[in-house]
Amino acid sequence: MAEKHFKVIIAGGGIAGLGLANMLEMAGIDWVLLESHNEIAPQVGASIGLFPNGLRILDQIGVYEAIRATWGYHPMSNTNRDAKGRVICFSPAMGDRLEERHGYPFIFIDRRSLLEILFDNLKHKDRVHLRKKVANVDMGEHGVQVTTADGETFEGDILVGADGVHSRVREEMWRIGEQIQPGVFLKDRESLVSCRYKCVFGISEMSEGLDSNEFVCGDGHSYLICPGPGKRTYWFLFVNTGNGLVRKDQIPRYTKEEEASLVQKHLRDPISGRHTFGDLYESRLYSTLTPLVEHVFKRWHFGRIMLLGDSAHKHNPIAGQGGMSALESGAAFVNELQSLLKRNNPRTISNKEYDSMLTRTQRRFETRVKGLVKAANDQQRLLANDHPMSGLVPGFLGTFGGLEYDLRHLKKRVVGAISLRDFPPPKRPRLVPFTDELPARPIRKMWMLKWLSIMVTGYILFCSRELYNLSALWSSFDDVVGWGLQQTNVSVLMDQIRSTVMPTYSHLNPEHDLNKTVAFIETALILISLVAIWTIEGSRLGHQRSIIRWPIMFWVALKMKGLGWTTSLYFIFHMAFGSQTIIGRPVPSPAVKAANLALFIIYLVATALMVVPNFKEQSVRISSDFLQSIPVYTGVLTALISALSSQFTRTEGLEHSQSTSKRGVSDKSAVVGIPNRDVVYLNRLYILLYVSLGTIHLGTVIFAAVQLKEYFSGILQSSGLPFLGSMPDTSEGAYSQLIWDLAFASASLFIFLLHTVWNLRGTGCILTLHAFKVTAMVLVGQIIAGPGATYAALWHWRENLLSGLSEQYY
Ligand SMILES: Cc1cc2nc3c(=O)[nH]c(=O)nc-3n(C[C@H](O)[C@H](O)[C@H](O)COP(=O)(O)OP(=O)(O)OC[C@H]3O[C@@H](n4cnc5c(N)ncnc54)[C@H](O)[C@@H]3O)c2cc1C
Numbered sequence: 001m002a003e004k005h006f007k008v009i010i011a012g013g014g015i016a017g018l019g020l021a022n023m024l025e026m027a028g029i030d031w032v033l034l035e036s037h038n039e040i041a042p043q044v045g046a047s048i049g050l051f052p053n054g055l056r057i058l059d060q061i062g063v064y065e066a067i068r069a070t071w072g073y074h075p076m077s078n079t080n081r082d083a084k085g086r087v088i089c090f091s092p093a094m095g096d097r098l099e100e101r102h103g104y105p106f107i108f109i110d111r112r113s114l115l116e117i118l119f120d121n122l123k124h125k126d127r128v129h130l131r132k133k134v135a136n137v138d139m140g141e142h143g144v145q146v147t148t149a150d151g152e153t154f155e156g157d158i159l160v161g162a163d164g165v166h167s168r169v170r171e172e173m174w175r176i177g178e179q180i181q182p183g184v185f186l187k188d189r190e191s192l193v194s195c196r197y198k199c200v201f202g203i204s205e206m207s208e209g210l211d212s213n214e215f216v217c218g219d220g221h222s223y224l225i226c227p228g229p230g231k232r233t234y235w236f237l238f239v240n241t242g243n244g245l246v247r248k249d250q251i252p253r254y255t256k257e258e259e260a261s262l263v264q265k266h267l268r269d270p271i272s273g274r275h276t277f278g279d280l281y282e283s284r285l286y287s288t289l290t291p292l293v294e295h296v297f298k299r300w301h302f303g304r305i306m307l308l309g310d311s312a313h314k315h316n317p318i319a320g321q322g323g324m325s326a327l328e329s330g331a332a333f334v335n336e337l338q339s340l341l342k343r344n345n346p347r348t349i350s351n352k353e354y355d356s357m358l359t360r361t362q363r364r365f366e367t368r369v370k371g372l373v374k375a376a377n378d379q380q381r382l383l384a385n386d387h388p389m390s391g392l393v394p395g396f397l398g399t400f401g402g403l404e405y406d407l408r409h410l411k412k413r414v415v416g417a418i419s420l421r422d423f424p425p426p427k428r429p430r431l432v433p434f435t436d437e438l439p440a441r442p443i444r445k446m447w448m449l450k451w452l453s454i455m456v457t458g459y460i461l462f463c464s465r466e467l468y469n470l471s472a473l474w475s476s477f478d479d480v481v482g483w484g485l486q487q488t489n490v491s492v493l494m495d496q497i498r499s500t501v502m503p504t505y506s507h508l509n510p511e512h513d514l515n516k517t518v519a520f521i522e523t524a525l526i527l528i529s530l531v532a533i534w535t536i537e538g539s540r541l542g543h544q545r546s547i548i549r550w551p552i553m554f555w556v557a558l559k560m561k562g563l564g565w566t567t568s569l570y571f572i573f574h575m576a577f578g579s580q581t582i583i584g585r586p587v588p589s590p591a592v593k594a595a596n597l598a599l600f601i602i603y604l605v606a607t608a609l610m611v612v613p614n615f616k617e618q619s620v621r622i623s624s625d626f627l628q629s630i631p632v633y634t635g636v637l638t639a640l641i642s643a644l645s646s647q648f649t650r651t652e653g654l655e656h657s658q659s660t661s662k663r664g665v666s667d668k669s670a671v672v673g674i675p676n677r678d679v680v681y682l683n684r685l686y687i688l689l690y691v692s693l694g695t696i697h698l699g700t701v702i703f704a705a706v707q708l709k710e711y712f713s714g715i716l717q718s719s720g721l722p723f724l725g726s727m728p729d730t731s732e733g734a735y736s737q738l739i740w741d742l743a744f745a746s747a748s749l750f751i752f753l754l755h756t757v758w759n760l761r762g763t764g765c766i767l768t769l770h771a772f773k774v775t776a777m778v779l780v781g782q783i784i785a786g787p788g789a790t791y792a793a794l795w796h797w798r799e800n801l802l803s804g805l806s807e808q809y810y
Helices: 015-027 052-060 064-071 094-102 111-120 168-180 186-190 256-264 277-282 322-343 351-383 390-400 403-414 446-466 471-483 490-501 514-539 551-577 589-611 619-628 630-648 678-706 708-718 731-762 768-784 786-807
Strands: 007-011 030-034 047-050 077-081 087-091 107-110 134-139 144-148 153-156 158-161 193-205 212-216 221-227 232-240 284-296 305-307 655-660 666-672
Touching: 007 015, 007 144, 007 153, 015 030, 015 052, 015 111, 015 322, 030 153, 047 052, 047 111, 047 322, 052 064, 052 094, 052 322, 052 403, 064 107, 064 111, 077 094, 087 390, 087 403, 094 403, 107 111, 134 168, 144 158, 158 168, 168 186, 168 305, 193 256, 193 277, 232 256, 232 277, 256 284, 277 284, 284 351, 322 351, 351 390, 351 403, 446 551, 446 731, 514 551, 514 589, 514 630, 514 678, 514 731, 514 786, 551 630, 551 731, 589 630, 589 678, 678 768, 678 786, 731 768, 731 786, 768 786
Parallel strands: 007 030, 007 158, 077 212, 158 305
Antiparallel strands: 047 107, 077 087, 087 655, 134 144, 144 153, 193 232, 193 284, 212 221, 221 232, 655 666
């Protein structure tokens, strides 16, 4: 490749600089690194937390195993405490769970160890020059020249400023930029940086009773305590400075006396169940007081100069993302540089082309890093009681916090990470792919589709509101109260149940009218599909805290307001709050088995009703009653079987790890293990549904085609638009109601299915072409197999798609 002809000068040998040197070496690009310090890994008492987003890059460059070996192993739980040291919530084995989901755990080691590992991994250690402090930069048409404080000069094609928060390269870039293009850096030069917090951090040799990451809330301050290798404990006391934004030349530098005086005020703060901050500070090996600068500069590059790491973006360290971002920005740079060098001869690339390559690098990472910086700032303010919502933190975490909350929170930081495009990392088992491993790039504006779908479904809901009213239900209740429990006659009993629980269809008598029977069958087909799938959705992990968890509420709505209204409402909820994530996908196997068994029993009973001689005479009537009540029967039976089976069997396929709230109640759960065993059972159910429902629908379509004229004229004569006027209270009116109800239900289901397909495209789970193909199949499926069977078929596809995405890394 471009080895001897093209060279990158790296200023700074921190995480950004040494990380970049490793990445360039992998890409076969020449580099030289200038570090002002006289040691590559000085001990300054700093530690570094490594998250899966950065660990993946470190794995790509081949240092992950060495980092893991340095770390050893810690189960890494998370504990949140209030200012009095009381547990708000606890997430056990958070590191293990993180590794299961994302392939890498959460690792805390000395910053110095990481630098040593990065340096040791370099093949060309001779390219690292210590005691070379960058002082001056010149940029010409054919390259950059760097002069160090001792007067030596270095020439290269691109200069990368990885020289930290007080970057000299940044100053030089601004100077050169202003000379060539006045005003280009005006905003950055004049911008103030946030210096709202300072931090006393250190390393102590004290591990007893400190085996969990402790986040301790305080008033104007907060703590983070993390166990490290051996007996080491890393700790951070974050304190509000009372300052907001400051000029760059006003960033304070603290003395040891200032550290001692600050620490003095906090010695008695409880930081765990057994220890005060004083205990930790007493056993310190190193400690430092430092200002915490936060910023993301507007422009990170000019001509042939690029800023990476803290020189461009600086985070509050509470979220442990500063070093990770330094690695990610390096990966973004190498990806773009490789593309440029593949397309061009380095000798002919102009400053303008370099500039646009560097613009792409910044664009690739800018939005993400801004989000990370803001999230870290929010987290810090929340914990230190500096945020308007801080008062709610203990209550919120006590109620919603815990392992699953922590994991979801971390997922947001992790999955969107940048990695080295041309160097796949070793295969590490994980459930959740990173975004750049998905088949397609996610689409940002997909929320528009979501709201459009919700609005259209909302309109259907509005149109269907007048189809049925509640008066029939209440009068039926009156009847049933008077009727009491004395009834023993089965047919009276059936009638009474019929008029009570089925006011919506109580006027419909499909006997001896084939057209009506067809309409009735179509309604039943959708209903069966909804019952089965909504029952499953109720148990889905991603719906644990959503209204979808309670399909029984929708069955009640169905009785009161009919199918169209209820499906519209359900799908609105599903589109707004439903889970489309890989982690939210699993359904505990016992729940699937229970639903399968319940549906099987219901089908068996329905069939028996049709063939057993005693019932045969009333078969249409009885089975129609039965079909209409399937939601209730299935819901009750599923719950019953589920409850019974959990008495006798251990949860299989999914295990739930409990976390404990401050009330000591185990009320949170998170998925652990490989959660895809449920797919086998789900597949059986979906296949049964779409084969059986599709076959029956096809039969009715053929029947309707044969009787086409009569069928449709019957509908048109009796229907009218129900939302423009009230329906006649006759059998014909009820028939028309049923037709419209069916149409509304089918329409809302159709929109929901399309939304599902395109939502999967939006999240990058499928390619655009794939989405078009499935859309076409949904359309054809509506006609050939019917809405109910298409719903089941699409769910079969979706279930396998999402589980397949997580399985590909096992
Ligand atoms: C208290 C604290 C805790 C943190 N915890 C975490 C964490 O858990 N996880 C995480 O990811 N991040 C963490 N960070 C952030 C992380 O340490 C930084 O974001 C990261 O080190 C940035 O790396 P860098 O290479 O850009 O800058 P630096 O690490 O600052 O490295 C800059 C290098 O450039 C050299 N240099 C400076 N000027 C010159 C010059 N003129 N010429 C040549 N060389 C020069 C310096 O000597 C230094 O070696 C923490 C930060 C702090 C303050």
